[in-house]
Structure formats: C-alpha cells, structure tokens
Amino acid sequence: MAERAETGLRSTRQRHAIERALGAARGFRTAQELHDELRRDGVSVGLTTVYRTLQTLAEGGAVDVLRNGEGEVIYRRCTTGEHHHHLVCRACGHSVEVASDDVERWAGETATHHGFTSVTHTAELYGLCHSCSPEGRPGK
Amino acid sequence: MAERAETGLRSTRQRHAIERALGAARGFRTAQELHDELRRDGVSVGLTTVYRTLQTLAEGGAVDVLRNGEGEVIYRRCTTGEHHHHLVCRACGHSVEVASDDVERWAGETATHHGFTSVTHTAELYGLCHSCSPEGRPGK
DNA sequence: GCTTTATTGACAATGATTTTCATTTGCGCC
C-alpha cells in the first residue's frame, strides 16, 4: 500500500505516451482531454488507462493534481515538485499560479498546534482579474 | 440574466426551510447534507429543490459556493464579515476552526500584486487528528 | 521461447448534479 516505486511498474507504450502528452502540455489537462489529444495523435489508449496511469503518476508525486472550477480533476506534470496555489478569476476563469511559502508554513504550524498529522491543504483565491474588474468600484 | 431579485421568487415553505437550515449550519454543507438535515428535522423537501434553491441563492450572492476536497459543491451562508478556516480530520470528520491572519494577508497581497480585486479565498486543511494518527508512523 | 503477473481496455457501475415534466401552489387580480 506504500511500496510500489520499483516493485511492479512496467514500461509500456501507453504509459510512455501519456507521460509524453503530459510533458507536451503547457498547463493542466483533464484525463479526458489528454485522452482526446492522444487519440488525435493517432495513439490508441483506453480512457480507463489514462485515468489509472494519471492516478499512479500522481501517487508517485510525478504530477500535480487539483480541480478546475467545475470540480473536474486536472493534472499537470510536476514542475520541480514545489507546490503552489491558484488565483482564479471568477468572471473569465483566467488563472495565475502563485507561490505561497507563507501558506505552507501556516498550514504546517496550525496542524501541528492542533495535534494533526499527515496534513494536506487547499488554498484557492477567487477574484476578478484586472480585465474583469469594474474599475474604481469595490465589488459587492 | 442579471435581473431577478424581485422579478420572480416566491416565498415558499421549502425555500424558508433551506435558508433556515443553512443559517443554522456552522460551516459548509453539501446539498445532500442539507437535505438530510431537513429530513431529520421532519421537514419534507425534495432533493432537487434543495439543489435548485441553493443555486438560486448562490446566484443572488446570498451564499458562498466552493468545493470540498472531493470536488463536491459545498454551500455556506454568506458571512461577508469575519471568516475562518477549517482543519478537518480525514478519518473521523472532526473539525477545528482556525483563525489565520497570515492567510488573509497573503491572499490580499497576492491578489493585489496580480491586479485582482474582490478577492475571496478558501483554505482548508485536511489531516489526521491526534486520535486518528498512527503514532510515529508518517502517513503514506 | 515460456511463464508469471502487471497492465490494458471495453463495458458496467457509481454517485453527484441536472434535466424533464406533470402537479402543486404562491400571489396578483377580479
């Protein structure tokens, strides 16, 4: 349940294709988008396999996992392993990736203070990007 | 599409019940949890109606909408004032409310830096409370 | 080349949310 890194894990055509597609993508992709792109590329891979492979990669820390505004799971190849959060525009969906050492520290300290372990956290910012902001008018 | 406040909108038993339940709830609720609580309260309201009413309230800005870690939509009565975050135990569901000035400041600064306005944020911590922690064994 | 066993993938199943549509019911009006 926690030992898998080198145990099994065969090198298959499908896994390579999925990793390549993920690497080629600049941003986040849903499993289905990735599946479509592979099909478009002429690579035949089952949707189930895409889902499963992405999960496996995510467990191994090879990809970042989060959710888009609609609750769908989205994946991205892990950029140097450091994790960050997102600032999303409520109006147009535009998103910016932001670092957040402060939040990481806060999460860790708060959890420890309350005796929690194995802590993960979510922190998303929602607002109106400058293109969507009604200038000079404070929202709501 | 933006004019509805007084147009239609009848005052029904169901809508009142849902609003009351939301007000009584301390934190976020999924539509289904709310539905269960209403049933438990002896109030008969259709699940469909709960979903629809929550959507309507959300559109009107009366409730905050976000998603829990599993991608489910969760609602909370809009408390534009003070807010806090939650540290939730993954295993038993126990939750602790935590203040977080650091996060508030980070959210504000980050948003401003990127030109966003009307920013709100969510920050939830998920972990294992000390009762559920496998002592001495790091998770996963 | 052969065996073992992880992997694959078509299909069924799940579960939250939405849609459909016939019935009910606020609410303004007479």
Place this chain on the structure above:
DNA sequence: GGCGCAAATGAAAATCATTGTCAATAAAGC
C-alpha cells in the same frame, strides 16, 4: 373569497466524470 397563470416543486430519468470488473494482452525474467 375565488380564479388563473407562471413560478416552484419533486420523483424519476438523464448526464457526466470517474471508478470497478474481468477477460485478454504483453513486459520481464528465467
């Protein structure tokens, strides 16, 4: 107080992303 219509309700069916099932396939090691 009674009518009528559009909004609201809700049970059941439809969606849709995701997960489970399981027989067939194909790496890796011998």
